[in-house]
Amino acid sequence: MVVTSSSAAAADPSKLVSDGNRVLNAGEKLVSMLVKPTNTSDYVSFTLDTVEVKVFMVGPQVTLDKIPRLDTASSSMDIDLIDIAKNNNETRSAAVAFMSYTTMENLLKADFFNTTNDTIKTMMSTVISATLPKTSNTALTKPVKFTFRHIREFEPSGSLSCVYWNISEWIVDGCSVLNSNSSHTVCSCVHLSTFALIMQTSSSPPPSxxxxxxxxxxxxxxxxxxxxxxxxxxxxxxxxxxxxxxxxxxxxxxxxxxxxxxxxxxxxxxxxxxxxxxxxxxxxxxxxxxxxxxxxxxxxxxxxxxxxxxxxxxxxxxxxxxxxxxxxxxxxxxxxxxxxxxxxxxxxxxxxxxxxxxxxxxxxxxxxxxxxxxxxxxxxxxxxxxxxxxxxxxxxxxxxxxxxxxxxxxxxxxxxxxxxxxxxxxxxxxxxxxxxxxxxxxxxxxxxxxxxxxxxxxxxxxxxxxxxxxxxxxxxxxxxxxxxxx
Structure with a gap:
C-alpha cells in the first residue's frame, strides 16, 4: 500500500489508524512466511519501494556469539537473538524480523503522540517494526537498541522521544533515549513492537x-x-x-x-x-x-x-x-x-x-x-x-x-x-x-x-x-x- 502525504492529510484519523494497523499486520504475516528452520543460522533480506526487510534466524547448532547488526538505509537494530534462542528449550532456535517503512509516517502520524503539554510533534525517523516470528518464547534477555538516522533537521531546542505504536497512539513506556547527536539517535526498548523517533518543539515562536x-x-x-x-x-x-x-x-x-x-x-x-x-x-x-x-x-x-x-x-x-x-x-x-x-x-x-x-x-x-x-x-x-x-x-x-x-x-x-x-x-x-x-x-x-x-x-x-x-x-x-x- 502506497499512501501519499496529501491523501493522508485529508483522511480521517481513525481511518489512518485502521489503515496503518492493517499494513503492520500484513507485514508481520509476510516476514513470518520467510522464516525457515535452520540448524546454524540463515539470513533473508529484500527491499521494496515502501519497505525494507531483514530477517535473521538461528538454530540449535549456531556457532555465532552474537548475530550481526541488522541495518536498513535509515535505521539499525542490535538484539541478543542467541540468548533468546537458548531460552527456547524445545527448539533452541529463534528468528527476528526487522522492517523499515519509508512512508508509514503518513498513516501513523507524529500527532498521534499524545502529551499533556501543547507542542509541535515531528517524525524524525522512518517507522520501524521488530518482531520474533515463529519463536515460542519471545521474552527478551536484555533491552534492544535501535539507531535512528534523522530524516529531518534536528532542532536543538526540541525534545526527542523514542516511542512505540500501541494500537491507536504512540507512547513511550519501556523506551528511552540513550544518546543523540545532530544526525542520529540511539534508543533502548525492553520489548519489541513498531517504533519511531518523535521530536517535540514549542508551539509558541522562539524567544526573540x-x-x-x-x-x-x-x-x-x-x-x-x-x-x-x-x-x-x-x-x-x-x-x-x-x-x-x-x-x-x-x-x-x-x-x-x-x-x-x-x-x-x-x-x-x-x-x-x-x-x-x-x-x-x-x-x-x-x-x-x-x-x-x-x-x-x-x-x-x-x-x-x-x-x-x-x-x-x-x-x-x-x-x-x-x-x-x-x-x-x-x-x-x-x-x-x-x-x-x-x-x-x-x-x-x-x-x-x-x-x-x-x-x-x-x-x-x-x-x-x-x-x-x-x-x-x-x-x-x-x-x-x-x-x-x-x-x-x-x-x-x-x-x-x-x-x-x-x-x-x-x-x-x-x-x-x-x-x-x-x-x-x-x-x-x-x-x-x-x-x-x-x-x-x-x-x-x-x-x-x-x-x-x-x-x-x-x-x-x-x-x-x-x-x-x-x-x-x-x-x-x-x-x-x-x-x-x-
Missing part, C-alpha cells in the same frame, strides 16, 4: 533576541538585590524579636536557583550533551525552588504563632524554635519530595531542557507541593488577620509590639503575594507573550522586592545604611585631604 536580553537583565538585577538583601540580613543590627532565619534561607534558595538557572540557560548547548549533568541540574533546581516555598510556609507558621501569643500573658518571652531545627525542616522536606519523585520516576527529569519533564504528569512533583503550600499559606494568613484584629481589643498587648507585629504581618503577606502568586502565571505562559513577559519579570525581581520591603522600607536599617554611607564618604574625603597635603 530582545526577549532573551530582557530575561538576562532582569535576572541579573534580581540576583544583585538578592545579594544586597542577604548582606543586610547578615550584617545589619535588627530589632530584638525579629527572626530573619526564614527570610535569609528564602534568599539563599532563590538566589542559588536563579543563578543556576541563568548559568544553565547561557551554557545550555554545552551542558545538554552531558545528560547526567543536565539531569542533576534539573533535580537541584527542583530542590532549590521547592525549599524556597517550604521556607515561605515556615515564615507564615512562625508569624501565626507570634500573633497567637500576642494576647497571652506570659512572664517568659517566646523565642520560637532554633535556627538549626528550622533549617532541618526547610531543606529536608524539599529533599524528601525530590527523593520520592526520583524513586517514583527515575527518568522524570528532562535531559534536553535540564528541567522537569511535562509528560506523564511528573511536573506535578513540583506544582503539587507548590499549590499545597500556597493554599496553606492563604489559610494561615486569613487566620493571622482574624487573630490580629481580635488582639487589637486586648489591653494586655503593648502598642509598640502590636504596631511592629502589624507591620510584619503585612510585609509577610506582601512577600507571599509577590513570591508565591506569580508562579500561578506559569500555567498560562503559552497563552500569549504578555503573560510570559509578566511571569518573567515578576519572578526575576523577587530579590528586588525582598530588599525593598524589608531593608529600604525599614527605618532602622535605612539609618544604618546612612551611617555606613556617611562613614565611607568621610573616610574617602580624609584620604583625599591627606593626599593633597603630601
Amino acid at each position: 533576541d530582545l526577549l532573551e536580553l530582557l530575561n538576562l537583565v532582569c535576572v541579573i538585577v534580581g540576583l544583585v538585590f538578592f545579594s544586597l538583601a542577604l548582606l543586610s540580613f547578615a550584617l545589619c543590627q535588627w530589632s530584638p524579636g525579629v527572626n530573619n532565619v526564614a527570610r535569609i534561607n528564602i534568599c539563599i534558595s532563590l538566589l542559588s536557583a536563579h543563578l543556576l538557572l541563568l548559568l544553565t540557560q547561557q551554557f545550555l548547548s554545552l551542558i545538554r550533551p552531558q545528560q547526567v549533568l543536565c539531569v542533576v541540574i534539573a533535580g537541584l533546581l527542583h530542590f532549590l525552588f521547592l525549599s524556597a516555598f517550604v521556607w515561605m510556609f515556615i515564615e507564615a507558621v512562625l508569624l501565626f504563632i507570634c500573633v497567637k501569643n500576642l494576647s497571652q500573658i506570659s512572664s517568659r518571652k517566646w523565642e520560637g524554635p532554633s535556627g538549626w531545627f528550622l533549617c532541618v525542616i526547610g531543606y529536608v522536606v524539599a529533599l524528601v519530595v525530590v527523593g520520592v519523585s526520583v524513586v517514583t520516576d527515575p527518568k522524570g527529569y528532562d535531559s534536553k531542557q535540564c528541567w522537569i519533564k511535562y509528560d506523564k504528569g511528573f511536573i506535578w512533583s513540583f506544582l503539587g507541593p507548590v499549590c499545597v503550600i500556597l493554599a496553606l499559606n492563604m489559610i494561615l494568613f486569613i487566620n493571622i488577620i482574624i487573630t490580629l484584629n481580635s488582639s487589637l481589643k486586648n489591653l494586655n498587648v503593648e502598642v509598640s509590639q502590636m504596631k511592629q507585629t502589624k507591620i510584619m504581618v503585612f510585609k509577610t503577606l506582601g512577600q507571599f503575594v509577590v513570591l508565591g502568586c506569580p508562579w500561578i502565571l506559569g500555567f498560562f505562559t503559552n497563552v500569549n507573550m504578555v503573560i510570559y513577559i509578566l511571569f518573567l519579570v515578576l519572578n526575576s525581581q523577587q530579590g528586588t522586592f525582598i530588599f525593598l520591603i524589608y531593608c529600604v522600607l525599614n527605618n532602622e536599617i535605612r539609618q544604618q545604611y546612612r551611617k555606613c554611607f556617611t562613614s565611607l564618604c568621610s573616610g574617602r574625603q580624609q584620604q583625599d585631604h591627606s593626599i593633597n597635603e603630601k
Whole structure:
C-alpha cells in the first residue's frame, strides 16, 4: 500500500489508524512466511519501494556469539537473538524480523503522540517494526537498541522521544533515549513492537533576541538585590524579636536557583550533551525552588504563632524554635519530595531542557507541593488577620509590639503575594507573550522586592545604611585631604 502525504492529510484519523494497523499486520504475516528452520543460522533480506526487510534466524547448532547488526538505509537494530534462542528449550532456535517503512509516517502520524503539554510533534525517523516470528518464547534477555538516522533537521531546542505504536497512539513506556547527536539517535526498548523517533518543539515562536536580553537583565538585577538583601540580613543590627532565619534561607534558595538557572540557560548547548549533568541540574533546581516555598510556609507558621501569643500573658518571652531545627525542616522536606519523585520516576527529569519533564504528569512533583503550600499559606494568613484584629481589643498587648507585629504581618503577606502568586502565571505562559513577559519579570525581581520591603522600607536599617554611607564618604574625603597635603 502506497499512501501519499496529501491523501493522508485529508483522511480521517481513525481511518489512518485502521489503515496503518492493517499494513503492520500484513507485514508481520509476510516476514513470518520467510522464516525457515535452520540448524546454524540463515539470513533473508529484500527491499521494496515502501519497505525494507531483514530477517535473521538461528538454530540449535549456531556457532555465532552474537548475530550481526541488522541495518536498513535509515535505521539499525542490535538484539541478543542467541540468548533468546537458548531460552527456547524445545527448539533452541529463534528468528527476528526487522522492517523499515519509508512512508508509514503518513498513516501513523507524529500527532498521534499524545502529551499533556501543547507542542509541535515531528517524525524524525522512518517507522520501524521488530518482531520474533515463529519463536515460542519471545521474552527478551536484555533491552534492544535501535539507531535512528534523522530524516529531518534536528532542532536543538526540541525534545526527542523514542516511542512505540500501541494500537491507536504512540507512547513511550519501556523506551528511552540513550544518546543523540545532530544526525542520529540511539534508543533502548525492553520489548519489541513498531517504533519511531518523535521530536517535540514549542508551539509558541522562539524567544526573540530582545526577549532573551530582557530575561538576562532582569535576572541579573534580581540576583544583585538578592545579594544586597542577604548582606543586610547578615550584617545589619535588627530589632530584638525579629527572626530573619526564614527570610535569609528564602534568599539563599532563590538566589542559588536563579543563578543556576541563568548559568544553565547561557551554557545550555554545552551542558545538554552531558545528560547526567543536565539531569542533576534539573533535580537541584527542583530542590532549590521547592525549599524556597517550604521556607515561605515556615515564615507564615512562625508569624501565626507570634500573633497567637500576642494576647497571652506570659512572664517568659517566646523565642520560637532554633535556627538549626528550622533549617532541618526547610531543606529536608524539599529533599524528601525530590527523593520520592526520583524513586517514583527515575527518568522524570528532562535531559534536553535540564528541567522537569511535562509528560506523564511528573511536573506535578513540583506544582503539587507548590499549590499545597500556597493554599496553606492563604489559610494561615486569613487566620493571622482574624487573630490580629481580635488582639487589637486586648489591653494586655503593648502598642509598640502590636504596631511592629502589624507591620510584619503585612510585609509577610506582601512577600507571599509577590513570591508565591506569580508562579500561578506559569500555567498560562503559552497563552500569549504578555503573560510570559509578566511571569518573567515578576519572578526575576523577587530579590528586588525582598530588599525593598524589608531593608529600604525599614527605618532602622535605612539609618544604618546612612551611617555606613556617611562613614565611607568621610573616610574617602580624609584620604583625599591627606593626599593633597603630601
